[in-house]
Amino acid sequence: MTQYLLSVPGSVDDEMPSDDVIQEMFATVEKFNQKVRNAGKWVFAGGLEPIATATTVDATGDSPTVTDGPFSEAKEYLGGFWVIEAADLDEALQWAKEGSAACGGPVEVRPFAGEA
Amino acid sequence: MSAQRPAAALGADAVADVVRAEYGRVIAGLIRRYGDIGLAEDALGEAIVIALERWPQEGVPPNPAGWLTTTASRKALDHLRREKVRDEKYAEATMLTDDTPPEPTGPVTDDRLRLIFTCCHPALAEPARVALTLRLLGGLTVAEIASAFLIPETTMAQRITRAKAKIAKAGIPYRIPERADLAERLDGVLAVLYLVYNEGYLSSTADNADRQDLADEAIRLTRAVRLIADEIGSPPEVDGLLALMLLSQARRPARIAADGSLVTLDDQGRTNWDSHLIDEGHAIVRECLRRNAPGPYQLQAAIQAVHTDALDVSLTDWRQIVALYDQLMHVRPSPVVALNRAVALAELDGPQVALAIVDGLELTAYAPWHATRADLLRRLGRTNDARRAYAAAIATTENPAERAWLASRRKTLG
Numbered sequence: 468m469t470q471y472l473l474s475v476p477g478s479v480d481d482e483m484p485s486d487d488v489i490q491e492m493f494a495t496v497e498k499f500n501q502k503v504r505n506a507g508k509w510v511f512a513g514g515l516e517p518i519a520t521a522t523t524v525d526a527t528g529d530s531p532t533v534t535d536g537p538f539s540e541a542k543e544y545l546g547g548f549w550v551i552e553a554a555d556l557d558e559a560l561q562w563a564k565e566g567s568a569a570c571g572g573p574v575e576v577r578p579f580a581g582e583a
Numbered sequence: 584m585s586a587q588r589p590a591a592a593l594g595a596d597a598v599a600d601v602v603r604a605e606y607g608r609v610i611a612g613l614i615r616r617y618g619d620i621g622l623a624e625d626a627l628g629e630a631i632v633i634a635l636e637r638w639p640q641e642g643v644p645p646n647p648a649g650w651l652t653t654t655a656s657r658k659a660l661d662h663l664r665r666e667k668v669r670d671e672k673y674a675e676a677t678m679l680t681d682d683t684p685p686e687p688t689g690p691v692t693d694d695r696l697r698l699i700f701t702c703c704h705p706a707l708a709e710p711a712r713v714a715l716t717l718r719l720l721g722g723l724t725v726a727e728i729a730s731a732f733l734i735p736e737t738t739m740a741q742r743i744t745r746a747k748a749k750i751a752k753a754g755i756p757y758r759i760p761e762r763a764d765l766a767e768r769l770d771g772v773l774a775v776l777y778l779v780y781n782e783g784y785l786s787s788t789a790d791n792a793d794r795q796d797l798a799d800e801a802i803r804l805t806r807a808v809r810l811i812a813d814e815i816g817s818p819p820e821v822d823g824l825l826a827l828m829l830l831s832q833a834r835r836p837a838r839i840a841a842d843g844s845l846v847t848l849d850d851q852g853r854t855n856w857d858s859h860l861i862d863e864g865h866a867i868v869r870e871c872l873r874r875n876a877p878g879p880y881q882l883q884a885a886i887q888a889v890h891t892d893a894l895d896v897s898l899t900d901w902r903q904i905v906a907l908y909d910q911l912m913h914v915r916p917s918p919v920v921a922l923n924r925a926v927a928l929a930e931l932d933g934p935q936v937a938l939a940i941v942d943g944l945e946l947t948a949y950a951p952w953h954a955t956r957a958d959l960l961r962r963l964g965r966t967n968d969a970r971r972a973y974a975a976a977i978a979t980t981e982n983p984a985e986r987a988w989l990a991s992r993r994k995t996l997g
Contacts, residue, residue, distance in 0.1 A: 469754050555756040556706060557764065578753050 468552045470579040471559040477546030499569035514547035605648040606722025611694035626659035696807045703772045704755045711746040713778050823881030826867035830887035833860035844987035849896045861891050879915040901930040918944045934962040950980035
């Protein structure tokens with residue numbers, strides 16, 4: 468078993484959906500989450516607050532700095548994610564397809580390091 | 584040991600030929616057994632070095648694939664024992680003594696077939712899929728693949744290394760996909776098999792006119808894929824690709840002259856064509872026509888069927904060929920298809936009409952484009968332009984048979 472990160476990118480250009488749409492999305496995602504739990508593949512998942520809430524800490528220099536905003540200048544950012552257990556990439560991709568349909572966005576699949 | 588060849592006849596090249604012919608089969612078995620492409624490649628590499636030392640002296644063993652598998656397995660086990668401390672999971676005793684047959688994977692149990700579905704996984708980019716398939720199943724060297732793709736060897740080496748690392752680290756499984764995934768995987772596999780066949784049909788490397796072993800392997804794998812495809816209702820494109828390969832293959836005995844130059848369709852001795860392959864190919868094409876769901880491979884197979892139907896080039900039904908190319912332009916338009924259509928059109932409407940089309944295509948890096956122009960210009964009596972076009976064609980290809988043929992065509996211009 469390998470753990471895979473299924474991440475859902477967001478974009479600063481995305482329009483804020485209406486409340487109804489958000490409520491429906493929460494419902495379908497929760498249904499999907501329950502399916503992952505029932506299958507015994509669930510590790511952890513969560514949605515993140517908008518990228519405007521990010522703060523970047525850098526302690527690699529002489530003194531640590533704390534900066535308002537994300538590390539990357541990119542328009543795309545991590546909006547939410549699942550960590551799941553899967554036998555192989557095919558299984559992870561299958562969950563990702565269902566997750567993508569549930570949350571209404573593309574899903575990036577990456578294995579955690581260490582379990583080749 | 585009657586299968587042994589006399590040692591004297593066996594130079595390093597001959598050993599390399601034997602090894603290459605068995606490479607795909609052996610590596611696929613090793614990958615199945617050890618689940619690790621890198622380990623399988625290293626072990627087989629060491630076995631090949633030993634073969635190069637021993638076979639010229641002792642003769643080729645009666646079962647070269649079996650010999651390579653056994654020797655490579657021993658080497659792989661040596662590696663695993665050395666790594667035992669570092670990587671406990673490899674130390675499992677069952678692994679070290681595993682001689683159980685592979686577990687069945689559906690209608691076809693074939694290590695090479697599993698390997699091709701691994702190499703053609705949609706999580707890999709298409710150039711990587713083709714490169715990996717040619718490397719692992721075709722046994723081509725990285726240098727040969729790089730030359731086939733006209734890119735630097737270091738770039739190709741990186742591409743293959745990256746693909747292998749992704750298979751290992753992302754957990755791309757080594758198996759034939761389940762029924763639900765098979766349909767979407769099939770297109771990619773067919774595309775790669777066709778490219779492997781083409782590399783076998785007309786090798787892009789300077790040392791060979793064709794790579795019969797690759798062409799045969801592509802056909803063998805396509806037949807195996809066809810058996811699996813039965814499970815999901817036999818998509819007709821699988822049949823189309825097989826028929827296309829068989830009908831191209833049927834002409835092989837007449838395609839290359841004794842001096843190594845290519846013989847074009849017009850000049851091929853048609854009695855030398857393989858009638859069994861033609862019969863089989865025609866039967867499949869008829870079946871495709873009956874199902875009436877034409878796709879690009881079926882249409883190309885149908886074009887080959889019309890060509891191979893004519894006992895003499897003058898009896899070729901060019902009108903039907905142009906009609907099939909029109910359909911092909913509709914379902915999968917490309918400059919190469921347009922070029923081939925123009926060649927057929929020249930037979931119906933004359934070289935002037937064809938040349939106007941050919942000149943409008945952006946294919947200057949493609950030897951057949953120059954060769955087609957040269958031929959049309961020759962037929963229009965524009966000898967100097969034709970000569971220049973032949974020179975451009977020769978400069979654009981590495982294939983020795985193609986070069987020899989082009990040079991002889993240029994010579995006929997005087």
